[in-house]
Amino acid sequence: MRIAVIDEGRCEPKKCQDLCMNVCPRNKLDEECIKIDGCAIIDEQLCVGCGICVNRCPFGAIKIVNTPEKIGSLIHRYGENKFALYNFPVPKKGNIIGLVGRNGIGKSTAIKVLAGELKPNLDDLPTIIRVFLKGDRTLSYKPQVLSPVNVDELDKSIVKELNITKKDNYSGGELQILNIALCLSKEADLYLLDEPSSYLDVISRMKVMNLLKSRLKDKEVIVVEHDLALLDYIADEVYLLYGSPGVYGVVSTLYPSLRGINSYLNGYLPAENVRLRREKITFDLSMQENLKIDKLISFTNIEKKQGDFRLRVKRGDIYKKEILGVIGPNAIGKTTFMELLANKIKADKGKIDKVSISYKPQYLHPDYSGLVEDIIPKTSSFRDQISYPLHLETLYKKRVDELSGGELQTLAIALCLSKEADLYLLDEPSAFLDIEHRLQLVKILQRIIENKDATAIIVDHDLHLLSQISNRILFFTGKPSKSGEAEIIPTYEALNNFLRNFNITFRRDPETGRFKANKFGSQLDIEQKNIKEFLSLD
Ligand code: SF4
Ligand code: SF4
Numbered sequence: 001m002r003i004a005v006i007d008e009g010r011c012e013p014k015k016c017q018d019l020c021m022n023v024c025p026r027n028k029l030d031e032e033c034i035k036i037d038g039c040a041i042i043d044e045q046l047c048v049g050c051g052i053c054v055n056r057c058p059f060g061a062i063k064i065v066n067t068p069e070k071i072g073s074l075i076h077r078y079g080e081n082k083f084a085l086y087n088f089p090v091p092k093k094g095n096i097i098g099l100v101g102r103n104g105i106g107k108s109t110a111i112k113v114l115a116g117e118l119k120p121n122l123d124d125l126p127t128i129i130r131v132f133l134k135g136d137r138t139l140s141y142k143p144q145v146l147s148p149v150n151v152d153e154l155d156k157s158i159v160k161e162l163n164i165t166k167k168d169n170y171s172g173g174e175l176q177i178l179n180i181a182l183c184l185s186k187e188a189d190l191y192l193l194d195e196p197s198s199y200l201d202v203i204s205r206m207k208v209m210n211l212l213k214s215r216l217k218d219k220e221v222i223v224v225e226h227d228l229a230l231l232d233y234i235a236d237e238v239y240l241l242y243g244s245p246g247v248y249g250v251v252s253t254l255y256p257s258l259r260g261i262n263s264y265l266n267g268y269l270p271a272e273n274v275r276l277r278r279e280k281i282t283f284d285l286s287m288q289e290n291l292k293i294d295k296l297i298s299f300t301n302i303e304k305k306q307g308d309f310r311l312r313v314k315r316g317d318i319y320k321k322e323i324l325g326v327i328g329p330n331a332i333g334k335t336t337f338m339e340l341l342a343n344k345i346k347a348d349k350g351k352i353d354k355v356s357i358s359y360k361p362q363y364l365h366p367d368y369s370g371l372v373e374d375i376i377p378k379t380s381s382f383r384d385q386i387s388y389p390l391h392l393e394t395l396y397k398k399r400v401d402e403l404s405g406g407e408l409q410t411l412a413i414a415l416c417l418s419k420e421a422d423l424y425l426l427d428e429p430s431a432f433l434d435i436e437h438r439l440q441l442v443k444i445l446q447r448i449i450e451n452k453d454a455t456a457i458i459v460d461h462d463l464h465l466l467s468q469i470s471n472r473i474l475f476f477t478g479k480p481s482k483s484g485e486a487e488i489i490p491t492y493e494a495l496n497n498f499l500r501n502f503n504i505t506f507r508r509d510p511e512t513g514r515f516k517a518n519k520f521g522s523q524l525d526i527e528q529k530n531i532k533e534f535l536s537l538d
Contacts, residue, residue, distance in 0.1 A: 002049050002066045004042035005247045006081040010061035011039035020053035065244040073125050085109045087251035088129045089239040091220035098231045099224045101241030103406045103434045106249025107224045115141040139190040142183035149178035155185035172199035190220040202461045203329040206502050209234045229463045233517040265512045283513035294320040296455045302350035314487040325466040326459040328476025333484030358421035362428045368400040377418050389444045405432030424456040442469045499534035507536040
């Protein structure tokens with residue numbers, strides 16, 4: 001069996017003069033394997049998968065993928081030659097179930113079918129799924145795309161617990177909290193949360209996850225989440241999605257959380273006998289400082305007051321070729337400190353060496369309707385050092401305002417790194433990227449910073465990413481919007497302090513090296529707390 005997908009946005013038959021139709025060997029035998037009706041249409045039954053049309057199409061508009069023989073039941077297809085989802089994640093009462101998989105593999109499609117936003121194909125479904133889909137359960141759904149929320153509609157105790165205040169304009173993180181609060185305020189049998197941690201700082205992530213655990217313990221819950229440490233913390237079981245991004249996705253059988261996440265990282269699903277990728281994903285969490293000798297910036301003790309907010313930063317040095325991670329809640333002075341470094345504002349007390357900065361902001365607003373290839377540098381160094389490792393070529397022919405969140409993130413990172421600067425400041429580079437892309441980002445950033453003899457400051461909220469990428473951490477504490485204090489400390493100390501603030505203990509999973517949350521009150525949890533080792537690397 002094979003699946004053909006045509007990207008209608010790219011298919012331009014007038015420009016290519018129906019090329020694919022003319023080169024297809026089945027069409028040459030007078031069969032109608034490819035026809036043109038506004039754009040190309042491929043008959044999957046006639047197609048032999050020779051790949052000629054895929055290679056010849058000048059706009060990269062065709063994908064043809066052979067699927068495994070046993071693929072399961074078709075749940076939803078967006079149309080002829082469009083993405084198809086097979087099998088279904090069935091919720092379970094009293095369990096939080098995670099959906100894990102790459103971007104474009106069907107997680108949001110599955111959630112939308114569950115939410116009733118997409119119609120399932122009921123024809124050849126197993127009875128258990130048909131009964132489930134026809135059931136009259138009530139549901140509450142937090143979609144990936146956020147909407148404005150009226151605070152008066154929210155449950156008062158949730159408003160209190162999440163410190164929600166009424167105001168005119170909300171940031172992306174605040175809007176995410178409001179959308180989650182609205183979802184939890186509704187009484188329902190089934191709760192669906194699509195990427196609840198996007199835009200949230202580390203502290204808010206933990207608060208939200210604790211709220212989900214406590215409020216929804218007797219409910220059916222399905223959560224899509226890319227942050228592995230969070231997923232491990234909340235999910236009892238997981239469905240793993242595999243297939244070919246943008247072409248088809250298959251929902252696996254249900255795995256216990258530990259076994260499922262490890263199988264995903266190992267790249268092999270034992271129950272399905274399916275290999276996801278050749279290499280295993282493992283985490284090197286040695287957290288060595290590994291500092292280079294050349295200093296880039298030195299600063300004395302710094303003080304800066306802005307309105308009612310006061311920031312204090314302890315004296316420090318930042319080195320060339322160093323990657324400095326940043327941990328701290330929002331509104332704690334991170335942007336203020338970056339503006340001080342960029343010499344955009346002056347400190348009230350203290351001195352900072354001057355450096356040039358290239359900045360990738362947290363929120364990306366694509367308002368350009370031209371193609372990606374029109375706005376990227378045309379130099380060979382950009383192509384070799386940045387575009388090639390980030391696989392940017394696949395986006396060249398796409399319109400900037402039509403890129404997905406992950407694609408836009410990749411473009412913004414590439415443009416930031418393409419500028420000449422001493423210091424690259426990337427605010428939340430992992431937002432909207434899947435697990436594979438996050439780990440790729442770590443390797444690419446390390447290589448680029450080394451090659452450019454530059455320095456990077458990475459503000460992110462994914463503990464795995466921070467522990468992998470950071471030589472040291474700029475650690476912020478204080479009261480958001482009131483006062484912030486920051487200091488550069490070793491990565492381990494920062495992560496340990498962070499977990500201690502939440503009274504949560506993590507240990508390393510021996511098989512994959514990833515962080516695993518200890519069950520609250522378990523023997524390991526108690527032992528680690530007794531010796532104040534909230535993060536155990538043993
Ligand atoms: S798929 Fe490619 S080759 Fe076929 S008509 Fe469209 S643009 Fe031309
Ligand atoms: S892959 Fe299929 S549609 Fe494309 S040229 Fe070959 S037979 Fe024709």
